Amino acid sequence: MTLHDSPFLRACRRLPVSHTPVWFMRQAGRSLPEYRRVRADVPMLDACARPDMIVEITLQPVRRYDVDAAIYFSDIVVPLKAIGVDLDIKTGVGPVVADPIRDAEGVKRLRALEPDDVPFVTEAVGELARELGDRPLIGFAGGPFTLASYLIEGGPSKNHERTKALMYGEPELWADLMHRLSAITVEFLRVQIAAGASAVQLFDSWVGALSAEDYRASVLPHTSWIFDQLGGLDVPRIHFGVGTGELLGLLSEAGADVVGVDWRVPLDRAAQRVQPGTALQGNLDPATLFAPWEVVARRAADVLSRGAAAEGHVFNLGHGVLPTTDPDVLARLTEFVHTETAR
Ligand code: 1CP
Numbered sequence: 001m002t003l004h005d006s007p008f009l010r011a012c013r014r015l016p017v018s019h020t021p022v023w024f025m026r027q028a029g030r031s032l033p034e035y036r037r038v039r040a041d042v043p044m045l046d047a048c049a050r051p052d053m054i055v056e057i058t059l060q061p062v063r064r065y066d067v068d069a070a071i072y073f074s075d076i077v078v079p080l081k082a083i084g085v086d087l088d089i090k091t092g093v094g095p096v097v098a099d100p101i102r103d104a105e106g107v108k109r110l111r112a113l114e115p116d117d118v119p120f121v122t123e124a125v126g127e128l129a130r131e132l133g134d135r136p137l138i139g140f141a142g143g144p145f146t147l148a149s150y151l152i153e154g155g156p157s158k159n160h161e162r163t164k165a166l167m168y169g170e171p172e173l174w175a176d177l178m179h180r181l182s183a184i185t186v187e188f189l190r191v192q193i194a195a196g197a198s199a200v201q202l203f204d205s206w207v208g209a210l211s212a213e214d215y216r217a218s219v220l221p222h223t224s225w226i227f228d229q230l231g232g233l234d235v236p237r238i239h240f241g242v243g244t245g246e247l248l249g250l251l252s253e254a255g256a257d258v259v260g261v262d263w264r265v266p267l268d269r270a271a272q273r274v275q276p277g278t279a280l281q282g283n284l285d286p287a288t289l290f291a292p293w294e295v296v297a298r299r300a301a302d303v304l305s306r307g308a309a310a311e312g313h314v315f316n317l318g319h320g321v322l323p324t325t326d327p328d329v330l331a332r333l334t335e336f337v338h339t340e341t342a343r
Contacts, residue, residue, distance in 0.1 A: 001134050002134055003133070003134045003135075003136060003198060005134075006021075006068065006069075006134055006135065006136055007019055007020070007021040007068055008021040008023070008068040008069045008136050008199070008314060009136055009198060009199065009236065010312075011279060011312045011313060011314050012199060012236035012238070012257055012258050012279055012312060012314065013236065013257070013279075013312065014277070014279050014311040014312035015312070017343075018342070018343065019337070019338050019341045019342045019343070020304060020307070020313055020314075020315050020337055020338075020340075020341035021068035021069065021314050021315065022067055022068055022314070022315040022316065022333075022334050022337045022338070023067040023068055023069040023070075023071065023138070023314070023316060024061070024065075024067065024316060024317055024320075024321050024330060025071075025240075025260075025316060025317055025319060025320040025321065026320030026321040027061035027065065027067060027071065027321060027330070028057050028058060028060055028061050028071065028073050029057075029320075029321065029323070030323040031321050031322070031323055031324070031325045031326075031327055031330075032060055032061065032064065032327055033327075034060050034064075035057055035060055038053060038056055038057065039053075039057075043088075043089075044075065044089040044091070045075075045078070045081060045088060045089055047073075048073070048074050048075055048078050048120075049078075049120050050120065051120050051123040051124040051127065053073075054072070054073045054074065054120065054124035054128075055124055055127050055128055055131065057073040058070050058071070058072055058073040058124075058128055058137075059128070059131065059132075062132070062135065064327060064330075064331060065327075065330055065331050065334045066331075066334060066335075066338075067334055068135070068136075069135065069136045069137070069138050069199070070128065070132055070135060070136070070137050070138065071137075071138045071140060071201070072121075072124070072125060072128070072137060072138065072139050072140060072192060072197065074121070074140070075089060075095070076095075076140070076141060076142030076146065076147060076150075076203055076205075077089065077095040077142070077147070077150060078118070078188075079113050079117075079118065079141065079184050079185070079187075079188040080110075080147065080150075080151070080184070082113060082117040082118050083110065083111050083112070083113055083117060083184065084109075084111070085097065085110070085151070086098040086099055087150075093155065093156065094155065094156045095150045095155065095156070096154065096155045097150060097151055097154045097155065100151060100152055100153065100154035100162075101151045101152050101177070102152065102162070102166075103173075104173055104176075106151075107173060107176050107177045107180065110151075110177070110180040110181070110184070112180075112183055112184070112187070113183075113184045113187040113188060114187070115187070115190075115191050115194075118188070118191055121188075121191050121192060121195065122191060122194070122195045123195075125137065125139070125191075125192050125195035125196050125197055126195045126196055128196070129195070129196025129197070129198075130196075136198040136199055137196065137197050137198060137199075138197065138198075138199045138200065138201055138238075139189055139192030139193060139197030139199070139200045139201075140189075140192075140200060140201045140202070140203055141185040141188045141189050141200070141202060141203070142185065142202075142203055142204070142205075143185070143202050143203060143204020143205070143207060143219075143223060143226075143239075143241070144177075144178045144181040144182050144185065144204070144219065144222045144223065144226075145163075145178075145204050145206065145207045145210070145219050146203065146204050146205045146206045146207065146241075147181045147184075147185070148163055148166075148174075148177055148178070148181060149163045149206055151177075152166060157206075159209070160206060160209050164209075164210075167214070167218050171218070174218060178218075178219070178221075178222040179222070181222075182222045182223075182225055182226050185202070185226055186226055186229045186230065189202075189226075189230060190229075190230075190233075193230070193233050193235055197235065198235055199235050199236045199237075199238065200230065200235055200236075200237055200238065201237075201238040201239075201240060201260070202223065202226065202227075202237070202238065202239050202240070202256075203240055203241075204219070204223065204239070204240070204241045205240070205241055205242050206241070206242065207219060207241040207244060207247065208241050208242050208243025208244040208245075208247065208262075209243070210247070211246075212246050212247055212250060215247050215250055216250055220250055220253065220254055223239070223251075223254040223255075224253075224254045224255055226254075227239070227254055227255030227256060228255060231255065236257040236258055236279075237255065237256050237257050237258070238256060238257070238258040238259075238260055238281060239251045239252070239254060239256035239258070239259055239260065240259070240260030240281070241260075241262075242262050242319055243262060243264065244261075244262065245262075245264050245265040245270075245273075248261065248265065248270055248273040248274055249273050249274060249275070251274075252273075252274035252275040252278040253275060256278065257278065257279060258278065258279040258280065258281050258312070258314065259274050259278055259279075259280055259281070260280075260281040260282055260283075260316065261280055261281065261282035261283040261318065262282065262283060262318040262319055263282070263283050263284065263285035263286075263317075263318030263319070264318070265283070266283075266306050267280050267282060267283055267303065267306040267307045267309065267310055267313070268306040268309035268310075270282075270283075270310070271309045271310040271311075276311075277311065278310075278311065279310060279311055279312030279313065279314065280307060280310040280311075280312070280313055280314070281313075281314040281315075281316050282303070282307075282314075282315075282316050282317070282318050283303060283316065283317070283318040284296075284299060284300055284303050284315075284316075284317050284318060284333075285299070285317070285318050286317045286318065286319055286320065286321060286322050286325070287322065288300075289317075289321075289322070289325050289326070289329045289330070289333070290322075290325070293329070293332065296329060296332075296333060297336055300315075300333060300336055300337065300340075301340060303315065304337065304340060304341060315337045
């Protein structure tokens with residue numbers, strides 16, 4: 001097998017596969033004891049800037065689960081940190097921004113990202129691509145709405161009220177902010193692709209907080225531009241957000257090759273909502289993994305049979321692995337998907 005013919009890349013391209021490929025969002029991280037060991041004395045953002053740690057942590061779930069793709073270990077706020085935004089990732093909280101953006105002055109301070117701002121990405125991705133051989137490495141970045149929310153709210157938010165206030169109340173400033181964040185995202189993804197990432201995922205995780213009408217008016221033009229910029233690079237583009245049942249058509253309209261679906265919409269129904277020529281990724285509820293194995297297997301089989309209605313299917317969870325998940329269940333699930341779908 002070659003990288004180009006790997007089941008993951010073939011499924012993204014809607015080609016027949018030898019088995020349904022599987023990987024898990026947040027497969028690296030707190031659910032793994034080997035991750036907790038290497039991260040013990042190293043702050044998250046320091047780990048994200050050290051190629052040796054990035055490589056080790058990215059490979060941990062590949063070794064343990066034999067998943068069909070690796071995802072580059074980093075965080076969506078890493079490029080923001082790299083252009084000088086004063087932020088930290090606090091354990092048990094997430095990204096926290098010291099001086100949240102609330103006005104034109106704050107927006108103007110967001111400068112463009114240059115490849116030289118993230119030399120550790122180039123180094124780590126290059127080494128990973130060599131180590132992984134025919135197994136794809138997925139690069140990723142945050143979507144513009146989700147990045148804007150952290151910058152404006154100053155940290156994780158349930159209702160995104162300040163973000164929406166700026167979006168509704170100051171559309172021109174909002175558009176300027178979206179432009180800048182979209183350009184940063186494109187550059188961050190380009191660096192990963194240039195160094196050897198063979199697919200990319202845009203995590204606009206919190207965009208499901210918007211109505212379809214607001215998404216179309218205030219976010220879609222920017223995500224379309226992002227996917228357009230990456231279009232000529234011959235890597236599948238995956239687009240994911242949580243709670244996006246009403247937005248699935250628009251997420252694919254933005255130009256994604258693959259739309260990631262959370263667990264709220266069955267994949268056969270999601271297949272009817274996306275544009276023709278779109279593969280799907282998902283969508284077992286991550287909380288299912290805490291139920292007895294028989295339940296996990298039954299529900300995973302249901303995801304597979306509904307996924308068969310899509311033009312291509314990459315098995316995944318409907319959102320990230322929860323920190324207290326038993327890694328043995330993920331190992332068993334990976335094997336289950338592989339054996340159930342072997343052809
Ligand atoms: O101390 C720690 O271990 C920090 C926990 C942690 C980890 C392991 C955070 C803080 N980020 C990460 C890594 C990470 N972040 C990955 C690693 C690769 C993998 O998936 O295996 C990825 C893809 C992300 C992307 C990310 N960060 C997203 C999009 C994905 C999603 O889950 O929707 C988001 C929203 C973030 C922000 C973030 N960073 C960290 C946390 C806890 C959060 C969420 C905070 C919130 O609830 O708003």
